[in-house]
Amino acid sequence: MNLLSPLAALGRLTQGALATVGRIALFAADAVSHLFRPPFYPREFLVALMQIGWFSLPVVGMTALFTGGALALQIYAGGARFSAEAVVPSITAIGMVRELGPVLGGLMVAARVASSIAAEVGTMKVTEQIDALVTLSTHPMKYLTVPRMLAATLAVPVLVAVGDSIGIFGGYLVGVNRLGFNPATYLANTRAYLEAFDIISGLMKGAAFGFIIAICGCFYGMNSARGAQGVGRATKSAVVAASVLILAANYLMTEVFFSA
Amino acid sequence: MIELQGVRKSFGKNHVLQGVDLSVARGQSMVIIGGSGTGKSVLLKCVLGLVTPDAGTILVDGQPAATKGAGREPFLDRFGMLFQGGALFDSLPVWQNVAFRLLRGAKKRPKDEARAIAIEKLRRVGLKEQVADLFPAELSGGMQKRVGLARAIAAEPEIIFFDEPTTGLDPIMAGVINELIREIVTEMGATAMTITHDMTSVRAIADRVAMLHGGVIRWTGPIAEMDTTPDPYVDQFIHGRAEGPIESVR
Numbered sequence: 001m002n003l004l005s006p007l008a009a010l011g012r013l014t015q016g017a018l019a020t021v022g023r024i025a026l027f028a029a030d031a032v033s034h035l036f037r038p039p040f041y042p043r044e045f046l047v048a049l050m051q052i053g054w055f056s057l058p059v060v061g062m063t064a065l066f067t068g069g070a071l072a073l074q075i076y077a078g079g080a081r082f083s084a085e086a087v088v089p090s091i092t093a094i095g096m097v098r099e100l101g102p103v104l105g106g107l108m109v110a111a112r113v114a115s116s117i118a119a120e121v122g123t124m125k126v127t128e129q130i131d132a133l134v135t136l137s138t139h140p141m142k143y144l145t146v147p148r149m150l151a152a153t154l155a156v157p158v159l160v161a162v163g164d165s166i167g168i169f170g171g172y173l174v175g176v177n178r179l180g181f182n183p184a185t186y187l188a189n190t191r192a193y194l195e196a197f198d199i200i201s202g203l204m205k206g207a208a209f210g211f212i213i214a215i216c217g218c219f220y221g222m223n224s225a226r227g228a229q230g231v232g233r234a235t236k237s238a239v240v241a242a243s244v245l246i247l248a249a250n251y252l253m254t255e256v257f258f259s260a
Numbered sequence: 261m262i263e264l265q266g267v268r269k270s271f272g273k274n275h276v277l278q279g280v281d282l283s284v285a286r287g288q289s290m291v292i293i294g295g296s297g298t299g300k301s302v303l304l305k306c307v308l309g310l311v312t313p314d315a316g317t318i319l320v321d322g323q324p325a326a327t328k329g330a331g332r333e334p335f336l337d338r339f340g341m342l343f344q345g346g347a348l349f350d351s352l353p354v355w356q357n358v359a360f361r362l363l364r365g366a367k368k369r370p371k372d373e374a375r376a377i378a379i380e381k382l383r384r385v386g387l388k389e390q391v392a393d394l395f396p397a398e399l400s401g402g403m404q405k406r407v408g409l410a411r412a413i414a415a416e417p418e419i420i421f422f423d424e425p426t427t428g429l430d431p432i433m434a435g436v437i438n439e440l441i442r443e444i445v446t447e448m449g450a451t452a453m454t455i456t457h458d459m460t461s462v463r464a465i466a467d468r469v470a471m472l473h474g475g476v477i478r479w480t481g482p483i484a485e486m487d488t489t490p491d492p493y494v495d496q497f498i499h500g501r502a503e504g505p506i507e508s509v510r
C-alpha cells in the first residue's frame with residue numbers, strides 16, 4: 001500500500017496532465033471552428049498582431065543574437081576536435097533555422113505572450129467582463145480567442161524568420177571577429193549548405209508554436225478561478241503548458257520533417 | 261413573461277439555489293431582496309444562461325431560455341444587464357463601452373450615431389460628456405457603476421437586469437438612478453429585475469418584491485404589502501434588525 005502510493009500519485013499526475021491536454025485540444029478545436037464563422041473582429045486582430053508580433057521583436061532579436069553567437073563558439077570548439085572548423089557557418093545557420101530559432105523564439109514569446117493573454121483574459125473572467133461580453137451578444141471565443149490565435153499563428157513565423165537572420169548574423173559576428181573567419185567565406189559557406197526546407201520547416205514550427213501560445217493563454221484565462229490568486233495560477237499554468245507543449249510539438253514535428 | 265420553476269444551483273457543497281419559483285410579468289418591475297451571499301446574482305445569471313442551473317426550468321415568453329445555438333443571440337439581444345461590479349471593458353474608452361452593442365452585430369449603427377447615443381445615455385445616468393473619452397480605470401466606483409447602467413440600457417432592451425444599481429452611490433445620485441429605472445419601466449415598457457439592499461430604492465423602483473432566503477423565494481408580493489406582511493424574515497430585513505430569524509453570522 002505504502003510502497004505503491006508514489007506510483008499511484010504518479011499515475012494521478014499523468015492522468016491529470018493527459019486530461020488537461022485533452023481539454024486544451026477540445027478548446028483549440030472549438031476556437032478553430034469559430035475562425036471561419038462570422039462575425040469577425042478585425043480591430044481586435046490588429047491589436048493582437050501589434051501586441052504579439054511587433055512588441056516581441058526586441059526579446060526575440062536579443063535571444064537570437066546571443067544564441068547565434070554562442071552556437072558559433074560551441075561548434076567551433078566541437079569542430080576543432082576533428083579539425084572541422086570550416087563547418088561553423090553552415091552548422092550555425094542550419095541549427096539556428098531548424099531548431100534554435102523557432103524553439104527559443106517560441107519559448108520567449110510563450111513567456112511574454114501566453115502570460116499576458118492569460119492574465120488579461122483571466123482578469124476579464126474574474127471581473128465578469130466575459131459574462132458582460134456574452135450578455136452583449138458577443139461570443140468570447142470569436143472576440144477574444146480567434147483574433148489572438150490568428151495573430152499569434154501568423155506573427156510567430158515572422159518573428160522566427162527575423163530571429164533566424166539575427167541569429168545567423170550573431171554567428172557571423174563571432175565567426176569573423178573572434179574565430180578569425182574571412183567575412184566573404186563565412187557568408188558563402190552559410191549560403192552554400194542551407195536548403196529552403198531548413199528554413200520552411202522552422203517557420204512551420206513557428207506557426208504551430210504561435211497557435212499553442214495563444215490557445216494556452218486563452219484557455220487558462222477563460223478557465224481562471226476566482227480572485228487574484230486564480231488569475232495568478234492561470235498565468236503560471238499558461239506559460240508552463242505552452243512551454244511544455246512547444247517542446248513536445250517541436251520533437252514531433254522534427255520527427256515528421258527529418259526522420260526519413 | 262419570465263418564469264422560473266424549481267431552479268436549483270449548487271457550487272460544490274454550497275447549495276445556493278434550492279428550488280426557486282418566481283414569475284415576472286411583462287412590463288413589471290420586480291425587485292429581489294435578500295442577504296448578501298443568498299444567490300441573488302446567481303439567480304439573474306441563471307436566466308441569462310451565464311450560470312447553468314442544476315435543475316428546474318426557466319421560460320422567457322413561454323420559451324425555454326436559449327443557452328446555445330442559433331437562438332442564443334436573438335435571445336440575448338432582448339436583454340440588458342448591469343453587473344454588480346460594473347464589468348466594464350477596461351481596454352475600451354467609456355463611450356465605446358456604452359455603445360458596445362451599437363458598434364457591432366445585429367444592432368450596428370454608424371460610429372457618429374453610436375457615439376451620440378452613448379453620450380445621451382451617459383447624460384441620463386448623470387455623467388458629463390467629458391467622461392466619454394476616459395477609460396474605465398480613470399473613473400470612481402460609482403461612476404463605473406453608472407457607465408455600466410448606461411451600457412445596459414443603450415440598445416433599449418425589452419428586459420433589463422440591474423444588480424445593485426445604487427450600491428456605492430451618494431444618496432442624490434442613487435435617487436437619480438432610481439428615477440431612471442422607474443422611467444425605463446414606465447416609459448419604455450421594459451421588464452425589469454433589480455437586486456438591491458437599499459430599501460429607499462426598493463420603494464422607488466418596485467411593482468413587486470421577492471425575498472430570496474435559504475435558497476428559495478421566502479416571500480413575494482406587491483410593494484404595498486411589503487410593510488404589512490406578517491413574514492418575520494421580510495420584517496427583519498426591511499427594518500434592518502439584528503434580532504430575528506435571519507442569522508447575523510452567515
Ligand SMILES: Nc1ncnc2c1ncn2[C@@H]1O[C@H](COP(=O)(O)OP(=O)(O)O)[C@@H](O)[C@H]1O
Binds near residue numbers: 271295299
Ligand atoms: N462561479 C462561482 N463559483 C463558486 N461559487 C460561486 C460562484 N458564483 C457564486 N458563488 C457562490 O454563490 C453564493 C451566492 O453568490 P451571489 O449570487 O453572488 O450572492 P448575492 O446574493 O450576494 O448576489 C456565494 O456563496 C458565492 O460564493
Ligand SMILES: [Mg+2]
Binds near residue numbers: 300301302344423
Ligand atoms: Mg450579488
